[in-house]
Amino acid sequence: MDGQLQFIQLEVMVVVLGLLVLLADLFLSESARRSLGYIAAGSLGFVFLLSFRGGYTDLAEGEAFGEIYRLDGLALFFKRFFLLTAIFVLVFTVDFASRLRSGVSEYLAFILFALSGMMFASSANDFSLLFVAIELITVTFYILVSFQRHRMHSLEAGVKYLILGAVSSAFLVYGIALVFGEAGSLKFDAIRDAHAGLLGSKVFLFGMLFVFAGLAFKISAFPFQVWAPDVYQGAPTPTTTFLAVGSKAAGFVLLIRLFGSVVPELTAQWAGMLMVVAALTILYGNLCALPQRNLKRLLAYSGIANAGYMLMGIVVQSDEGTAAILYYLAGYLFTLVAAFMIINLLTRDGEGEDISCLAGLGKRSPFLALTLTLAVVSLAGIPPLAGFFGKFLLVKAIAVKAFGDAGYFALLAVAVFGVVVSIYYYFGIIRTIYWSKDTTDNSPVAVAWPTRVALGLCVAAILYLGILPNKPINWADAAAKIETK
Amino acid sequence: MMEPTLSQYLLVSGALFAIGLLGVIVRRNLLIIYMSLELMLNAANVALVAMSRFNGNLDGQVMVFFIITVAAAEVSVGLALIVALYRKRQTADVEDLATMKL
Numbered sequence: 001m002d003g004q005l006q007f008i009q010l011e012v013m014v015v016v017l018g019l020l021v022l023l024a025d026l027f028l029s030e031s032a033r034r035s036l037g038y039i040a041a042g043s044l045g046f047v048f049l050l051s052f053r054g055g056y057t058d059l060a061e062g063e064a065f066g067e068i069y070r071l072d073g074l075a076l077f078f079k080r081f082f083l084l085t086a087i088f089v090l091v092f093t094v095d096f097a098s099r100l101r102s103g104v105s106e107y108l109a110f111i112l113f114a115l116s117g118m119m120f121a122s123s124a125n126d127f128s129l130l131f132v133a134i135e136l137i138t139v140t141f142y143i144l145v146s147f148q149r150h151r152m153h154s155l156e157a158g159v160k161y162l163i164l165g166a167v168s169s170a171f172l173v174y175g176i177a178l179v180f181g182e183a184g185s186l187k188f189d190a191i192r193d194a195h196a197g198l199l200g201s202k203v204f205l206f207g208m209l210f211v212f213a214g215l216a217f218k219i220s221a222f223p224f225q226v227w228a229p230d231v232y233q234g235a236p237t238p239t240t241t242f243l244a245v246g247s248k249a250a251g252f253v254l255l256i257r258l259f260g261s262v263v264p265e266l267t268a269q270w271a272g273m274l275m276v277v278a279a280l281t282i283l284y285g286n287l288c289a290l291p292q293r294n295l296k297r298l299l300a301y302s303g304i305a306n307a308g309y310m311l312m313g314i315v316v317q318s319d320e321g322t323a324a325i326l327y328y329l330a331g332y333l334f335t336l337v338a339a340f341m342i343i344n345l346l347t348r349d350g351e352g353e354d355i356s357c358l359a360g361l362g363k364r365s366p367f368l369a370l371t372l373t374l375a376v377v378s379l380a381g382i383p384p385l386a387g388f389f390g391k392f393l394l395v396k397a398i399a400v401k402a403f404g405d406a407g408y409f410a411l412l413a414v415a416v417f418g419v420v421v422s423i424y425y426y427f428g429i430i431r432t433i434y435w436s437k438d439t440t441d442n443s444p445v446a447v448a449w450p451t452r453v454a455l456g457l458c459v460a461a462i463l464y465l466g467i468l469p470n471k472p473i474n475w476a477d478a479a480a481k482i483e484t485k
Numbered sequence: 486m487m488e489p490t491l492s493q494y495l496l497v498s499g500a501l502f503a504i505g506l507l508g509v510i511v512r513r514n515l516l517i518i519y520m521s522l523e524l525m526l527n528a529a530n531v532a533l534v535a536m537s538r539f540n541g542n543l544d545g546q547v548m549v550f551f552i553i554t555v556a557a558a559e560v561s562v563g564l565a566l567i568v569a570l571y572r573k574r575q576t577a578d579v580e581d582l583a584t585m586k587l
Contacts, residue, residue, distance in 0.1 A: 127548070128544070128547070128548050128551055131548070131551065131552070131555070132551055132555065135555040135558075135559070139555070139558050139559055139562055142559075142562050142563065142566060143562060146566055146569070149569050149573075152573060152574070152584055153584060153585060155566070155569055155570050155573055156570075156582050156584055156585065157585070158566050158570075159515065159566055159567065159570055159582060160582065162562075162563050162566055163509070163515075163518060163519075163522070163579075166519075166522040166559060166563070167506075167509055167522065167525070169526070169555075169559070170502075170505070170506075170522060170525035170526050170528075170529065173526060173529040173552055174502055174525070174528060174529040174532065176529070176533075176548070177498075177529045177532040177533045177536065177545070178532065180533060180536055180537075180540075180544070180545050180548070181495075181532065181536035181540070181545075184540050184542055185542065185544065186544050186545070186548060187544075229585075230585050233585055234585055297585075
């Protein structure tokens with residue numbers, strides 16, 4: 001048993017940290033509580049470093065707790081990814097604390113609990129752990145989304161997320177029940193052995209379809225994307241960031257593990273359906289983003305489109321495709337954190353998240369203007385930034401398969417069309433930053449130093465992933481190879 | 486007395502799931518919608534218990550415990566949220582949830 005607990009040491013640390021934050025709230029003065037977020041972020045940084053310790057990485061390729069928990073390259077990559085995301089979100093939260101009005105420590109603790117759920121999800125090797133981890137994420141997010149109880153938008157977003165999230169959970173659970181009935185087990189290893197013989201069984205296919213629906217909700221893929229714009233817009237901005245990066249990545253790690261390694265033959269049989277889903281997601285996200293004026297809503301639609309691009313990596317069913325998703329997600333993390341942090345800084349007092357709040361930013365704060373420009377250009381996929389390389393790797397993975405299959409060519413065409421459309425609305429943001437005349441406020445924007453450091457790190461990472469991709473590509477390749485017994 | 490077969494259990498669970506889904510789509514009151522959601526989760530529970538019994542594998546019944554626990558957590562959060570909304574707007578009707586548009 002002692003040996004098994006070693007496997008979940010990072011998760012245990014995160015949960016304990018969350019409980020400590022809740023406890024510390026009782027003993028600290030009002031002013032000391034403000035820095036609690038920084039302390040929690042620092043502790044998470046320590047946990048992040050511990051994940052590179054030899055004693056922990058040596059456990060890789062091992063399974064624990066009756067094979068329901070698996071630690072491999074993919075799980076390690078995503079655990080570090082989630083830790084990094086949470087560090088940024090915690091730093092962000094301190095900036096946002098005054099607007100939460102009350103319960104800042106609880107907000108921090110819920111971020112940590114959601115983080116532990118994501119880390120468990122990355123190691124799920126059994127439907128029971130998959131379900132519990134997903135629900136741990138979703139239920140904490142119900143609270144995080146509706147945390148600003150005094151704001152109608154936040155409450156409305158929370159209720160919408162609650163109802164649609166619960167419907168998707170119900171589909172997931174029912175799918176799991178059907179798969180369990182046909183495959184006779186909840187364990188991924190057993191389902192991997194049994195699934196090839198079950199491809200003719202309608203019950204099994206319906207079960208997997210329901211499970212796919214439950215996971216597609218998390219990544220906001222078409223036609224399960226309706227919640228995304230309202231929830232992104234209404235939620236507190238740190239929650240939106242965590243939702244857009246962490247929760248989406250959690251959906252992707254489960255999709256990669258399930259459809260890439262557990263039921264590969266089913267994925268091959270469903271390639272056509274998955275292609276249509278990816279194409280429609282890309283089209284829907286990009287076309288609906290065109291008329292948006294609210295920045296958070298615009299990024300929600302762009303997030304839907306990005307989920308579509310990443311789904312292409314699952315459709316191709318190759319290690320290159322998986323590695324491309326990982327690379328894309330890494331770039332996506334830094335661009336979105338930078339973009340949301342800056343949006344938050346500019347809308348500090350009011351509700352105005354309208355695109356016009358960016359007007360004159362080029363003069364007010366050249367550093368913020370440059371950072372936001374880099375983030376947006378990276379999202380648009382223009383070289384030489386992180387977003388370009390992610391898209392390039394995805395397109396390359398598709399193109400390798402495209403010869404001899406017209407469907408992949410069509411998907412490729414849709415993806416390229418989506419990128420072209422997206423340049424239009426991303427350029428609208430840049431135009432407002434530098435060339436918009438209707439600015440009323442010319443005061444410089446105050447930025448706290450930890451936020452400045454976080455933004456600097458994001459810029460460095462966006463440039464690094466775009467200009468020197470060799471090393472990160474090797475990391476992604478190593479993480480993408482899922483060994484099976 | 487005849488033992489019920491697996492397909493009969495599944496028929497009941499499928500009917501429960503369909504009724505729940507219909508309730509979520511058709512009803513306009515948040516509390517009724519939430520009740521229908523619980524029905525959908527319990528449909529899955531019935532299916533899991535029945536399949537577990539007929540497969541001779543108890544994993545499914547253990548899964549049901551997890552689902553019940555998670556559903557309890559979800560209800561506590563969900564009802565708190567609906568109450569908070571009711572205090573703010575004096576309504577629990579989904580038609581009134583449309584303050585965010587384009």
